[in-house]
Amino acid sequence: MPSRMPGKRKIYMSSTGPGLPQKGPSEKERLRQERERGLRQNVTLLLLASLLLIFVVNLIVPSRSYSEAENRKLAGRPEVTAESIKSGKFFSDYSSYFADQFFLRDRWINLTYNVRYLTGSREFKDGYIGKNGYLFSKPAQPSKDLDATVSAISDFTARHPGLTQTMIVAPDAASVLTGKLPDGADVRDQTKDIADFEGNVSAAAPSIQMVDASSILKANADSYIYYKTDHHWTTLGAFLVFQGSAQPLGIPTPLTPDQADQAQDGSITYAPYTVSIDFRGTLSSRSGNSTSKDSIDIYRPQKADSQYVVSIPSAAQAGSQADGDRYGSKKTSTLYDTAALSSRDQYTLFLGGNYPLVEITTTNDTGRNLMIFKDSYANSFVPFLTPYFDKIILIDPRYYYDDVDRAIDRFGITDVLYLYSGDTILTDPSLGDTLAAKKEADQ
Amino acid sequence: MAFSNLSFVFFFLPLCLILYYLAPKKIKPGVMLLASLVFYAWTGLNNLLVLVLVIVFNWAAGLEIYYLKGRDRLLWEGPSSFRLTLSGLSLAVSVILNVLVLALYKYTSLAMPLGVSFFLFSAISYLADIFKGDFKPRTNPFYCALYLSFFPKVTMGPIVRYQDMADQMVQPQLTADNLTEGALLFMTGLFKKVLLADTLSKSFASCAALSSTTVLSSWLGMIFYGLQLYFDFSGYSDMAIGLSRMFGFNSRSNFNYPYLAAGLSDFWRRWHITLGAWFRDYVYIPLGGSRVSVPRHLFNLMAVWILTGLWHGSTWNYLLWGLYNGLIIILDKYVVGKALSKAPRFVQILLTDLVVFVGWIFFFSPNAASAFTYMGQLFGAQTVSFSNAQALLILKENLPLLVLSLLCAGPAMLKIRDLICRRQKIGTAVITVCYAVLFVISIAFMVSSTYSTFLYFKF
Numbered sequence: 009m010p011s012r013m014p015g016k017r018k019i020y021m022s023s024t025g026p027g028l029p030q031k032g033p034s035e036k037e038r039l040r041q042e043r044e045r046g047l048r049q050n051v052t053l054l055l056l057a058s059l060l061l062i063f064v065v066n067l068i069v070p071s072r073s074y075s076e077a078e079n080r081k082l083a084g085r086p087e088v089t090a091e092s093i094k095s096g097k098f099f100s101d102y103s104s105y106f107a108d109q110f111f112l113r114d115r116w117i118n119l120t121y122n123v124r125y126l127t128g129s130r131e132f133k134d135g136y137i138g139k140n141g142y143l144f145s146k147p148a149q150p151s152k153d154l155d156a157t158v159s160a161i162s163d164f165t166a167r168h169p170g171l172t173q174t175m176i177v178a179p180d181a182a183s184v185l186t187g188k189l190p191d192g193a194d195v196r197d198q199t200k201d202i203a204d205f206e207g208n209v210s211a212a213a214p215s216i217q218m219v220d221a222s223s224i225l226k227a228n229a230d231s232y233i234y235y236k237t238d239h240h241w242t243t244l245g246a247f248l249v250f251q252g253s254a255q256p257l258g259i260p261t262p263l264t265p266d267q268a269d270q271a272q273d274g275s276i277t278y279a280p281y282t283v284s285i286d287f288r289g290t291l292s293s294r295s296g297n298s299t300s301k302d303s304i305d306i307y308r309p310q311k312a313d314s315q316y317v318v319s320i321p322s323a324a325q326a327g328s329q330a331d332g333d334r335y336g337s338k339k340t341s342t343l344y345d346t347a348a349l350s351s352r353d354q355y356t357l358f359l360g361g362n363y364p365l366v367e368i369t370t371t372n373d374t375g376r377n378l379m380i381f382k383d384s385y386a387n388s389f390v391p392f393l394t395p396y397f398d399k400i401i402l403i404d405p406r407y408y409y410d411d412v413d414r415a416i417d418r419f420g421i422t423d424v425l426y427l428y429s430g431d432t433i434l435t436d437p438s439l440g441d442t443l444a445a446k447k448e449a450d451q
Numbered sequence: 452m453a454f455s456n457l458s459f460v461f462f463f464l465p466l467c468l469i470l471y472y473l474a475p476k477k478i479k480p481g482v483m484l485l486a487s488l489v490f491y492a493w494t495g496l497n498n499l500l501v502l503v504l505v506i507v508f509n510w511a512a513g514l515e516i517y518y519l520k521g522r523d524r525l526l527w528e529g530p531s532s533f534r535l536t537l538s539g540l541s542l543a544v545s546v547i548l549n550v551l552v553l554a555l556y557k558y559t560s561l562a563m564p565l566g567v568s569f570f571l572f573s574a575i576s577y578l579a580d581i582f583k584g585d586f587k588p589r590t591n592p593f594y595c596a597l598y599l600s601f602f603p604k605v606t607m608g609p610i611v612r613y614q615d616m617a618d619q620m621v622q623p624q625l626t627a628d629n630l631t632e633g634a635l636l637f638m639t640g641l642f643k644k645v646l647l648a649d650t651l652s653k654s655f656a657s658c659a660a661l662s663s664t665t666v667l668s669s670w671l672g673m674i675f676y677g678l679q680l681y682f683d684f685s686g687y688s689d690m691a692i693g694l695s696r697m698f699g700f701n702s703r704s705n706f707n708y709p710y711l712a713a714g715l716s717d718f719w720r721r722w723h724i725t726l727g728a729w730f731r732d733y734v735y736i737p738l739g740g741s742r743v744s745v746p747r748h749l750f751n752l753m754a755v756w757i758l759t760g761l762w763h764g765s766t767w768n769y770l771l772w773g774l775y776n777g778l779i780i781i782l783d784k785y786v787v788g789k790a791l792s793k794a795p796r797f798v799q800i801l802l803t804d805l806v807v808f809v810g811w812i813f814f815f816s817p818n819a820a821s822a823f824t825y826m827g828q829l830f831g832a833q834t835v836s837f838s839n840a841q842a843l844l845i846l847k848e849n850l851p852l853l854v855l856s857l858l859c860a861g862p863a864m865l866k867i868r869d870l871i872c873r874r875q876k877i878g879t880a881v882i883t884v885c886y887a888v889l890f891v892i893s894i895a896f897m898v899s900s901t902y903s904t905f906l907y908f909k910f
Contacts, residue, residue, distance in 0.1 A: 043872050043879075048631035050883040054890065055634045056468070063465035096495025099452075106458035107898065116898035123892055128848050131657070192844030194662055296899065 082108040121296035130190035132295040141300035143291035150434040160440035162212035181234035217256035238289020278307040316370040358387035364407040368400040386427040405442035490602035498564035510595040512545035566606035603694035609705040609725040623699025633696030640689025651679035667838035669828040713799035772813035
């Protein structure tokens with residue numbers, strides 16, 4: 009360390025002292041500064057060592073391209089271009105890159121979560137930390153353009169009067185598992201929003217059958233019907249609603265093995281199998297929590313003679329404007345993508361994710377072809393439906409841009425199901441866009 | 452780049468420290484200038500261009516004023532012995548041009564370069580001090596450049612005088628004391644900003660997001676905001692001063708426990724000290740200060756406070772806030788001051804805090820009308836009730852934070868720290884471990900945060 013300059017001995021106290029330099033310290037001050045010197049030296053050492061260490065470590069540690077914990081791509085080193093330096097984008101990108109590639113990033117985020125939890129915080133970005141390890145997403149605010157969705161549904165109904173239509177809208181966990189929310193959490197009741205929406209749809213298109221998923225789920229709030237770490241319902245939750253929708257869907261009541269005594273003519277039993285016990289879903293990534301985990305079950309219909317083939321057309325065939333042939337053309341004999349169980353987002357076990365269009369062809373001979381307008385909640389529901397229909401066509405309006413009327417003719421659709429979570433249908437306008445009549449396009 | 456940004460603390464800063472300390476003595480100031488220019492370029496080369504232009508202009512203007520003082524001529528003699536000299540005219544024109552640049556960014560929708568309010572004020576003080584004869588400007592533009600662009604203070608102050616930096620620009624005071632005190636100050640500032648201010652801002656946001664307003668939630672929101680603003684700004688100032696010292700530049704402090712002030716005048720000698728000093732030295736005293744007739748004194752005070760309000764923001768809120776401060780100070784000096792000074796000290800402090808916190812309402816309200824609405828809510832207007840379950844929950848969840856913040860807003864923490872350190876080895880070790888733990892948590896918070904900016908950034 010360079011030695012002090014002789015003759016120039018101004019004493020500046022720390023920012024706690026008066027704002028102007030004083031002539032000289034009092035005896036008391038000098039003693040205090042002596043004692044403080046030991047602390048100062050330690051803290052300086054701590055700071056400088058940390059700066060140096062972390063600086064070097066970050067240089068050495070290789071970059072990751074993807075974060076499993078956050079379920080997103082991580083920023084890479086930005087390119088040095090004249091434009092980016094001029095606008096400053098290079099530097100802000102560099103800051104993002106540095107933060108994303110910070111060593112032990114996931115551990116730091118988890119530490120923040122634990123510290124915040126210990127100091128009593130029960131909120132994270134757009135979510136709550138509930139009881140028993142439950143994480144909750146905050147229910148979305150309904151869009152102001154819901155009327156457009158309602159009228160699109162009613163116009164669609166008018167164009168296809170022969171179809172049997174059913175609507176199932178599932179509320180999010182925070183509106184159902186109210187007992188598990190942290191005390192005093194000010195949470196919007198999505199079941200009311202859904203009831204309002206369904207009321208408007210019924211008024212505009214009375215032929216659509218409504219399933220009161222909210223009541224079914226609320227009645228079973230003590231069961232494991234929502235994932236603790238993910239924003240989806242569990243397979244049990246989906247199944248309970250499925251049982252409640254049997255009548256509108258025109259199928260005999262489905263049963264679990266312990267309900268065999270309630271069997272009707274044609275009833276099918278569904279046996280649950282646990283396929284994963286360490287699922288950590290989207291809420292776990294968003295909050296930084298790493299201790300809660302979930303198990304995933306699948307319910308297999310015990311109907312030996314029902315087989316099916318799942319065909320996922322390429323983007324071009326499906327008519328989607330999604331990036332190129334992102335999906336390629338896939339044919340499989342199972343609705344489950346078991347590769348998902350070794351990835352982070354295990355919920356993609358169901359159907360392998362969301363596609364513009366999925367065509368399921370079964371060996372049944374019921375004369376019924378079902379079209380489902382859906383979001384990801386339907387993915388764990390669809391496997392229940394395979395024994396009852398000849399064809400099941402899944403359309404995800406968020407990615408589908410083709411003419412839905414032509415699709416109905418092409419597949420010979422007899423039944424339509426709207427199967428959504430409240431968060432999506434109350435905010436996303438794509439359903440309305442998809443249902444709207446397409447003008448005769450000049451291809 | 453904010454000081455609480457990961458890439459600043461763990462990339463830019465270590466790199467700078469290494470280069471700076473390794474560089475030979477003569478080159479150190481040059482390294483500092485280079486680092487400052489790179490630091491400022493981080494916000495965009497367009498902004499750097501503005502800074503460079505401001506530097507070049509003021510360097511030239513300073514030299515011109517000095518030159519003209521050497522061969523000055525009286526241009527005009529006005530009332531009450533006001534004399535306009537050639538050098539005075541040059542000063543006036545240069546200052547007006549600087550102010551116009553500031554006004555340009557404040558009142559148009561042009562993107563404001565970071566810290567423009569701060570370094571333009573530094574530039575004005577540079578020119579004014581040359582005119583007053585406080586120092587001789589150097590012909591080498593290097594020193595003016597380093598003074599204006601010095602990265603520890605370029606974005607957020609403190610606003611320092613050229614003379615205070617002049618010697619150190621030639622020969623930085625790289626002493627053990629400066630390094631260690633600087634490091635300690637930097638750490639403390641980091642804790643204030645990352646641990647206290649950012650957490651308080653979340654508490655404030657949760658009050659603002661409540662679906663129903665109660666008297667309790669209004670008070671809580673106001674208190675959270677006032678505390679957040681203090682820790683944010685004083686934390687940032689601590690980091691700025693700490694950094695300056697680590698690079699060998701001593702600096703005056705910018706905050707002195709403002710929430711322990713007795714009287715609004717006292718408050719403004721403790722909050723953003725360098726800004727108050729600037730307005731005092733370059734507006735209030737030139738106008739005559741308090742050594743004038745009473746009406747003129749009132750005018751001087753209101754002028755300073757209106758300008759202070761305008762400096763903080765370009766909307767009506769800030770102007771009203773400035774007026775609010777001015778009126779209360781006038782009341783304090785002329786009406787209630789003597790009576791209040793007889794009251795017990797803690798009463799004076801509480802009253803001052805009340806006045807100040809209510810004033811901050813102008814800062815966080817989007818417009819004047821909502822500011823007054825909020826003030827009404829403090830006393831029951833337009834509220835649902837005195838309190839409700841949600842407000843009580845916020846109070847309950849944030850009580851530890853509130854207590855901690857109030858402790859940290861005064862010298863209590865430092866006294867406790869010193870008390871423990873009296874036990875030499877053991878005490879110092881314990882406190883060092885505390886600092887280490889807090890530092891680790893700070894890093895964690897920095898990694899996790901979405902960009903949480905310093906509130907004064909837009910000035």
